[in-house]
Amino acid sequence: ADGDHVAALVIGSGYGGAVTALRLTQAGISTAMVEMGMAWTSPGTDGKIFCDVLNPDQRSYWLRTTTDQPVGYFLGVSANKSIPKYTGVLDSEKFAGIRVYQGRGVGGGSLVNGGMAVVPRRDYFTEILPAVDAAAMYATYFPRATAALGVNAIDTAWFATADCYRYARVSRDQATASGYATRFLDNVYDFGYMKQEQAGTVTRSALASEVIYGNNHGKRSLDKTYLAAAAATGRLSITAQHVVTAVAPHSAGGYAVTMNQIDTVGARVATKTVRADRVFFAAGSVGTSKLLVAMRAQGKLPNLPAAVGQGWGNNGNVMVARAQHLWNTTGALESGMPAVGIDNWADPAGPVFAEIAPFPAGTELWISLYLAITKNPNRARFAYNAATGQVELSWQTAQNQPAIDAAKRVFDTINKAQATVYRSDLFGANKVWGDDFTYHPLGGCVLGQATDDYGRLPGYPGLYVMDGSLIPGSTGVNPFVTITALAERNIEKIIAVDVG
Numbered sequence: 132a133d134g135d136h137v138a139a140l141v142i143g144s145g146y147g148g149a150v151t152a153l154r155l156t157q158a159g160i161s162t163a164m165v166e167m168g169m170a171w172t173s174p175g176t177d178g179k180i181f182c183d184v185l186n187p188d189q190r191s192y193w194l195r196t197t198t199d200q201p202v203g204y205f206l207g208v209s210a211n212k213s214i215p216k217y218t219g220v221l222d223s224e225k226f227a228g229i230r231v232y233q234g235r236g237v238g239g240g241s242l243v244n245g246g247m248a249v250v251p252r253r254d255y256f257t258e259i260l261p262a263v264d265a266a267a268m269y270a271t272y273f274p275r276a277t278a279a280l281g282v283n284a285i286d287t288a289w290f291a292t293a294d295c296y297r298y299a300r301v302s303r304d305q306a307t308a309s310g311y312a313t314r315f316l317d318n319v320y321d322f323g324y325m326k327q328e329q330a331g332t333v334t335r336s337a338l339a340s341e342v343i344y345g346n347n348h349g350k351r352s353l354d355k356t357y358l359a360a361a362a363a364t365g366r367l368s369i370t371a372q373h374v375v376t377a378v379a380p381h382s383a384g385g386y387a388v389t390m391n392q393i394d395t396v397g398a399r400v401a402t403k404t405v406r407a408d409r410v411f412f413a414a415g416s417v418g419t420s421k422l423l424v425a426m427r428a429q430g431k432l433p434n435l436p437a438a439v440g441q442g443w444g445n446n447g448n449v450m451v452a453r454a455q456h457l458w459n460t461t462g463a464l465e466s467g468m469p470a471v472g473i474d475n476w477a478d479p480a481g482p483v484f485a486e487i488a489p490f491p492a493g494t495e496l497w498i499s500l501y502l503a504i505t506k507n508p509n510r511a512r513f514a515y516n517a518a519t520g521q522v523e524l525s526w527q528t529a530q531n532q533p534a535i536d537a538a539k540r541v542f543d544t545i546n547k548a549q550a551t552v553y554r555s556d557l558f559g560a561n562k563v564w565g566d567d568f569t570y571h572p573l574g575g576c577v578l579g580q581a582t583d584d585y586g587r588l589p590g591y592p593g594l595y596v597m598d599g600s601l602i603p604g605s606t607g608v609n610p611f612v613t614i615t616a617l618a619e620r621n622i623e624k625i626i627a628v629d630v631g
């Protein structure tokens with residue numbers, strides 16, 4: 132409530148925030164968490180909390196009046212539709228050269244993501260974060276993160292014949308036949324539940340085209356793992372539908388945190404200011420970077436280093452699809468949770484790690500879709516525009532060309548070997564590459580540059596960065612395990628040294 136004084140305030144409830152909340156509350160510290168999105172706990176009139184990708188309604192998008200599907204076209208025609216404006220679960224945040232998809236709600240990105248829980252290659256982790264002790268990460272913090280996230284492995288014997296993974300087997304076999312290595316990917320979706328979905332004994336979720344607008348069953352999102360465990364300590368309060376707008380030193384010590392309470396159309400209901408001894412920024416790469424860049428420019432945190440707002444990347448994301456021959460069916464039933472990746476990261480001429488992505492349309496489409504992660508070296512920065520009061524991101528669409536080039540080498544080779552072609556109708560009319568959006572925003576407050584080696588913001592004791600903004604633009608695989616493990620490492624140190 133307005134005027135409260137709290138020991139610790141966490142901004143955002145995604146991976147970085149959830150780790151912070153669990154470890155602080157376990158250490159006996161009362162923790163207040165503020166989240167701009169909704170607490171997704173009440174079903175709609177259809178009895179479901181979330182809608183599926185085939186029937187998007189107001190629950191799908193954050194304050195939009197039309198959907199903005201990542202694969203937004205079919206046969207070159209827009210596949211988007213009108214929806215009522217609402218604080219829905221998936222935000223497509225538009226900057227000049229890129230749309231950045233992010234989860235909105237208690238649980239952050241865990242509500243909308245594909246659940247793939249991939250530990251980065253150790254040699255690459257060392258390359259991107261050389262100041263972090265990799266031995267400790269791989270012995271302690273990655274295992275701690277995957278255990279707490281509820282990561283499980285797919286039963287590969289079941290996978291071999293399951294209808295819902297026919298699409299993945301077709302792509303995998305063609306990759307193998309074209310000379311590429313593939314591997315199974317762990318997930319936080321309960322594969323035991325998915326088996327029952329396939330068998331028809333439970334309500335379908337991953338097998339009912341539920342994924343990017345949320346899953347009603349089966350997924351171990353953060354509200355069911357880290358945040359549930361933090362709440363069980365009795366020391367966590369979560370306040371949803373509150374957008375933090377300012378953080379500045381408080382005259383009585385600690386920090387004044389200002390926030391707007393919003394309703395379900397995004398209108399301000401109230402403005403509140405609380406005093407916090409410590410503030411943990413966990414609003415995601417974009418959210419944290421925007422807030423800190425604005426605070427520096429507005430003179431509220433004027434001494435933040437120049438590196439705040441820099442080093443942003445899209446994890447080299449680019450999407451692409453291939454058209455299959457008519458005899459190579461991909462299946463009408465596709466699990467929304469990817470389970471296999473093409474791993475060509477070791478290729479020095481163009482590292483690519485490509486998830487075999489679902490296209491859960493509920494009908495046979497002969498489409499093989501991929502989300503490629505590449506080693507795109509380009510980076511961008513956030514800057515405050517005083518005229519508009521907005522924080523802008525400098526990324527230009529053309530900066531994604533290295534990602535296209537790397538992915539093209541792999542998929543040209545597969546197409547040649549399989550005598551197949553690209554689909555050029557899914558990302559626009561005559562557009563092969565989905566190069567103007569990302570699921571993996573990373574960086575903006577890079578560890579060891581914008582912060583010290585544990586996420587502390589220099590010059591402002593008690594301010595910490597805990598989320599994907601710490602990672603310098605790339606991690607070579609889907610990022611949430613890296614974000615979670617790094618947060619585990621940093622909060623352990625912060626509790627031991629600063630809080631204890």
Ligand code: FAD
Binds near residue numbers: 415
């Ligand atoms: P987030 O999870 O984004 O959490 C930040 C939270 O802060 C959000 O809930 C946001 O609403 C809130 N917030 C922001 N600003 C404010 C503010 N001013 N005030 C209050 N609250 C605020 N990664 C994988 O590893 N595997 C996958 O399979 C995968 N699939 C994905 C699929 C999709 C469609 C998307 C969009 C992402 C996917 N990702 C995946 C990426 C992954 O979800 C993100 O990397 C991860 O969620 C980032 O964690 P974070 O803690 O940095 O921030």
